[in-house]
Amino acid sequence: MNDSTKGILIAFALLILGALGYWWWHDQMELRWTSVQRESSLAxxxxxxxxxxxxxxxxxxxxxxxxxxxxxxxxxxxxxxxxxxxxxxxxxxxxxxxxxxxxxxxxxxxxxxxxxxxxxxxxxxxxxxxxxxxxxxxxxxxxxxxxxxxxxxxxxxxxxxxxxxxxxxxxxxxxxxxxxxxxxxxxxxxxxxxxxxxxxxxxxxxDALACKCRTEPDEKDKKKPEAIAAAKRARExxxxxxxxxxxxxxxxxxxxxxxxxxxxxxxxxxxxxxxxxxxxxxxxxxxxxxxxxxxxxxxxxxxxxxxxxxxxxxxxxxxxxxxxxxxxxxxxxxxxxxxRHYKLVLISLAACLALLLWSALRRFGPLLPAPKAERRSLLEHIDASGAWLWKADGGRQVLLEAARDDTLALIRRRVPALFRMPEGELWATLARTCALPEADVSEALQQDAASHVTRFTRQIRTLQTLRNHYER
Missing domain, CATH: 3.40.50 (Rossmann fold)
Structure with a gap:
């Protein structure tokens, strides 16, 4: 390679480096005004x-x-x-x-x-x-x-x-x-x-037609007649x-x-x-x-x-x-x-105050003496136990058998001679002595606990009547 060729290549390389340097300086170091669209806080x-x-x-x-x-x-x-x-x-x-x-x-x-x-x-x-x-x-x-x-x-x-x-x-x-x-x-x-x-x-x-017409076609299809027609329709x-x-x-x-x-x-x-x-x-x-x-x-x-x-x-x-x-x-x-609706608010407040006053008026007067805590607690316990047994499976039978065993034990202790009789004659004697229907006595002392409230109550009431008669 002769000297003239080397000089041309060096000059060409320097020209390229100068162009690149000028572009870099213009792009990175020069200050230019650009518009930026912003929306104010008021807008x-x-x-x-x-x-x-x-x-x-x-x-x-x-x-x-x-x-x-x-x-x-x-x-x-x-x-x-x-x-x-x-x-x-x-x-x-x-x-x-x-x-x-x-x-x-x-x-x-x-x-x-x-x-x-x-x-x-x-x-x-x-x-x-x-x-x-x-x-x-x-x-x-x-x-x-x-x-x-x-x-x-x-x-x-x-x-x-x-x-x-x-x-x-x-x-x-x-x-x-x-x-x-x-x-x-x-x-x-x-x-x-x-x-x-x-x-x-x-x-x-x-507007389906407007949406369809405004769909941008691909770059390769922009010069096709149908794409040109679609662009014209979009402008219209x-x-x-x-x-x-x-x-x-x-x-x-x-x-x-x-x-x-x-x-x-x-x-x-x-x-x-x-x-x-x-x-x-x-x-x-x-x-x-x-x-x-x-x-x-x-x-x-x-x-x-x-x-x-x-x-x-x-x-x-x-x-x-x-x-x-x-x-x-x-x-x-x-x-x-x-x-805006202050009238409704005032009326509602007045109604609430009237209800509060009415509830307070009910508390005026002397205080009632508080019942004994022990007795109230025992009664509540018995009531709760009975309510639970009534709803539990087999609980009614437990209540009836407890009352039945207690009544029969009292009669056996007071009149033991009655239990030497046959069972049917015993029920008839107890019914005649206490002025009760024989069917009620038999149901209370022999049958299972009734599922209906009225019949179960009659069974318990019959046992209580027998107990009261022989306790005297």
Whole structure:
């Protein structure tokens, strides 16, 4: 190897070492700014913090409640109420108060309960999820909206009925099979109730098509036509478009993997998104009930798509500028429940004090002399022994034989001549002398202990009578 080749190799090696040294220095020694996403303690404690600040920045008056139990609904200001993560967990009393509050001209934003297996089977069979009909004129007066809703409900119900009749016919089912399936799947007594939205007939379920489209293909399959088509469907499924009344453009919402479906006989919404799976608005008296399929207004989802603009638009459905945000549906803490229901607590305490006073009044007066401990102890011992022998196997026979042997020994000691008689004549003589039935004397002195309480007592009483007669 000549000198020029060696020089080239050495220069190449030095170049590689220099490049490696530069990379190591840049990677290990240089300071660089990197963004790290962190959640503040306030955001962790309040999932609706971003929505609260957005509403206040846009002129709304916002107050929050930790749970529905803490909220006094009749005293809530007029405007909008957001029940975060409701999912049908409101109690019947809470739902009644909320619906009365909405009918006065307010807006309620909530989420429907998840669909049960029986309801899901009914929706699949009848195709009831496609029956949502949107009103044409959402700007009409409340009375006209109510009339339009009443007119639309029979039409929707008729469409459900026709769809229900056509589905089994297409599948080749008989009328008897259809009725049996309907009875098995539509029994409301077997399902949990959602008192807040049951009268609307809306449930939430997993969007199977969206879940399927969002499944990531393998690296080697990404360029295949079916993978490209699946990616296109995923992009389309990822968005729900909602055109607000009076607006010329559509809001884009994250469709997620949850959608709303209508049960059979569901109420038609005033307006909704394109497929009715993300947002639905219903008339309730003078107010509005807005059902959303997902928590669009939480800290993590509010910045996405047009969720913030949707929140501001929904708070403008009613004239009131006051917004109440219910953060969660946990039960009321015991001390707050105690403070709210203080009348019941005071009445209970008064009743307890009265019972304690009554029990103390019974102890007034002179003390009774204590009985002698020895006599009481002996009587208790005899009573306990007799009770144990009565229940033990062969114990009754032991009691009877003890009384019988003692009685016969006394008679033999007082009148020994009687025992020279035959046994039958002896029983007759004892019965005649003591004015007792001969059968009772024979049963007491000859037969086994009776299992019945009355007969056993008669045996013991007969022996005691004989003993008392010959002791005199």
């Amino acid at each position: 962790s404690a309040d999932p609706m913090l971003a929505a609260t600040r957005l509403l206040r920045q846009n002129g709304r008056s916002v107050n929050g409640a930790g749970s529905l139990g803490e909220l006094v609904v009749p005293q809530t200001g007029a405007g909008t109420m957001i029940v975060s993560g409701a999912s049908g967990t409101a109690t019947p009393d809470q739902a009644r108060e909320l619906l009365e509050w909405v009918r006065r001209g307010n807006t309620l934003i909530a989420e429907p309960r998840w669909i049960s297996p029986a309801e899901k089977a009914l929706v699949v069979e009848t195709g009831a999820s496609d029956d949502a009909q949107v009103e044409e004129d959402p700007e009409e007066e409340p009375e006209e909206e109510a009339e339009a809703e009443e007119d639309a409900s029979p039409a929707a119900a008729g469409e459900d009925a026709s769809t229900t009749d056509e589905a089994p016919a297409a599948a080749g089912e008989s009328a008897e099979e259809k009725s049996a399936d309907d009875e098995a799947s539509a029994d409301p007594a077997d399902n949990d109730k959602d008192p807040l939205t049951d009268h609307l007939g809306v449930r939430a379920r997993t 499924q990822a968005l729900s478009r909602l055109t607000l009344p009076g607006r010329s453009y559509a809001l884009e919402l994250d469709a997620g993997t949850t959608e709303m479906v209508s049960l059979q006989g569901a109420v038609a919404p005033l307006w909704s998104d394109d497929d009715g799976g993300a947002v639905r608005v219903y008339a309730e008296g003078k107010g509005r009930i807005v059902l959303v399929a997902d928590g669009y207004f939480t800290n993590s989802k509010l910045p996405q798509r047009d969720h913030a603009q949707l929140l501001l638009a929904l708070t403008e459905l009613t004239p009131g500028k006051h917004v109440t945000i219910v953060k969660r549906l946990n039960v009321l803490p015991w001390y707050k429940a105690l403070w």
